[in-house]
Amino acid sequence: MNRGLLLRFENLVQLRGACQQLHALSSRKVCGAQWKPVQSSAHPMASLLLHPQLWPKDRFISAALSQCRHLATKEETKKKKKKIPLTRGEVEIRQKMTVEELAQAMGKDLDHIYEALLYTDVNLDSVEPDSILQENHIKMIIQKSGMKYKSAKLKEEKERKNTDAVKRQVVNYPAVLTPRPPVVTILGHVDHGKTTLLDSLRKSQVASMEAGGITQHIGAFLVHLPSGEKITFLDTPGHAAFSAMRARGTSVTDIVILVVAAEDGVMQQTIESIQHAKNAGVPLILAINKCDKPEADPERVKKELLAHDVVCEEFGGDVQAVNISALKGENLMVLAEATVALAEILELKADATGLVEGTIIESRKDRGKGPLTTAIIQRGTLRKGCVLVAGKTWAKVRFLFDENGKAVDAASPGIPVEIMGWKEAPSAGDEILEVESEQRAQEVVTWRAYVEQQEKLKKDLEVIEAKQKEHRLEYEKKQQKLAHLTWRQRKAVLYKANKHLMFTRPKERTETDENTLSLIVKGDVDGSVEAILNILDSYDCEDECKLDLVYFGMGDISENDISLAEAFNGVIFGFSVKANDSVKKLADKKGIKIKLHNIIYRLIEDLKEELNSRLPSTVVETTVGEASVLDTFSVTVGKNKIPVAGCRVHKGLLDRKMKFKLIRNRDVIWKGCLSSLKHHKDDVQVIKTGMDCGLSLDKNLEFSIGDEIICYEEKEVQQTTSWDPGF
Secondary structure, eight states, rough: OOOHHHHHHHHHHHHHEEEEEHHHHHHHHHHOOOOOOOOOOSSSHHHHOOOOOOTTTHHHHHHHHHHHHHHHHHHHHHHHHHHSOTTEEEEETTTTOOHHHHHHHHHHHHHHHHHHHSSSSSSSSGOOOOOOOOOHHHHHHHHHHHHHEEEOOOOOOOOOOOOOOOOOOOOOOTTTTTEOOOOOEEEOOOOOOHHHHHHHHSSSSSHHHHHSOOOOOOOEEEEEOOOSSSEEEOOOSSSSSGGHHHHHHHTTOOOEEEEETTTOSSSSSHHHHHHHHHHHHHOOOEEEEEETTTTOOOHHHHHHTTTTOOOOOOGTTSSSEEOOTTTTTTTTHHHHHHHHEEEEEEETTEEEESSSSSEEEEEEEETTTTTEEEEEEEEEEEEOOOOOEEETTEEEEEEEEEETTEEEEETTTTTTEEEEEEOOOOOTTTTEEEEEEEHHHHHHHHHHHHHHHHHHHHHHHHHHHHHHHHHHHHHHHHHHTTTTTHHHHHHHHHHHHHHGGGGOOGGOOOOOOOSSEEEEEEEHHHHHHHHHHHHHHHHOOOTTOOOEEEEEEEESHHHHHHHHHHHHHHHEEEEEEEOOOOHHHHOOOHHHHHHSSSSHHHHHHHHHHHHHSSSEEEEEEEEEEEEEEEEEEEEEEEEEEEEEEEEEEEEEEEEEEEEEEEEEEEEEEEEEEEEEEEETTTESSOOTTTTEEEEEEEOOOOTTOEEEEEEEEEEHHHHHOOOOOOO
């Protein structure tokens, strides 16, 4: 019996140890760990009883373990939830969120945002997925959706350091300044002989190479005189379309030679050229051309120029006047000597050391060489390998060419040169600056792109704020009209009035106006494209036909241009460019018009014809004959009395097949056809001048003596645009 009591006591002890292990397991939170029972060497039977798989009361122990695991897991989950904040139904907002960004932050689609905007003063016609929303509208949309909002932590953007390239300081040390050739711009009216003058100085046939004998883009040439002097000439276009190019030429020049034809005198572009020279503060030399003609009158030219503050030396002024004949080469050396003398007075010198500075005169794209620019060097010496920046692009100079296309090793101040190696074609008029390395050039270009982006963003925000202010005023007016209603009634009325706007958003309007001409413009050089765009800016007949400029650029017509024209149902206009056979075949296959021109006014004429073809035709009435009503009577046909007019034709003829109108007291009271036309008692088709006739109308209308009967025919006539480009 004692032994039995001892065994029962041992079992209780082991059971107590098992409970202690369960408690320790719960406190250490080791869920799923294997439970190791306390072993007893004295009583192996007890340890068997305590083993989970062999214990008779294993269900009780399993339930206890399961409960411990559940408690441990629940406690861990609570502590984890305390660390992670509850974000369900909370939207993080920030300033300048777009519609699409707000939809993503809320986990909603765009239509949900548009529907919520119906309760605001926002005009849905102007809302797109990338439209920026006001902060109060963002909060209202979130609240209407049953959510909460919190403001995101704003990251203050550090002010970016200005990494732009700038000009060097001007150095006036005589030791570093060396004489340079003067840069001379030849200005004047179209066809007054500017290119012929330059051609005579260069002893080459520049004029014969220009289309129509008119300079189409700017040219820079270095002329060597017999005396050993060098002069850099800029030949600018004289056509009215190239005003911007003439202004650009005077901005980099030292002297302006104003060419005026002796028989024509002062013309429109002559006055404009004088104004360009005055604006640039550049001295003038007057070259009176075509003095070999019998009708030449140089004195009249000088007197006409007095009205524009151009006073020649013989009238007490400081403007040198030289009578020349560019075609025959008369007095050209006198003109050159006058230019050199004025250059000596101006003491033109430049620093040929240090980093290069210059100005781009012209920019174009070459299929083999890539982007090319014609530039005038103003400081430093340009060599191969120099790294340049201009506008928002840069170049590592690969080759330099003179005006004849010959490769040169260097270009000093005052020398025109063509530069090869640009990443992209810069714009004419851009300033050229040399930098230390390619990395530095990329920094400059990145900074300039950033500045342009910020300026554009500022302008866009101003436009957006102005539009929002306008819509807010409209909204307030609508609210005043609904002030007598409760807020629920007000919202219901606004919702019904604006619900249709959800289904007519601009992004879903794919219909295109048939009365629209889409244009793709390609030019040989940047200045030519600029001139064409300036002309298009003067288009003011949008009510007749809309003009949509889809794309413009430099280079020959490509397959991409064809694809773009097909997408917009447009027309391609090319100026001094080409289209190869494969491109032409593709255009014919897709029905795309390619219009190529070498003279700008012919391109504009062709553009006007294309605009005319888009205008609807009008019906024009042409009078065939006129007759006067001399007497009235009626005839009985069956039971009806039909009014008949006795008439005499006094002009033209009356043809029964044509249309007629009845005029009484200068008012047209009827238009239509005749039911009968008789001469005496015979039915006829035509009544000629001086003959009498009787006629009745297809409408039962009474005649009066003195009425006029007009016979006319209708013709459809093509309308012409009223746009006047100015030439």
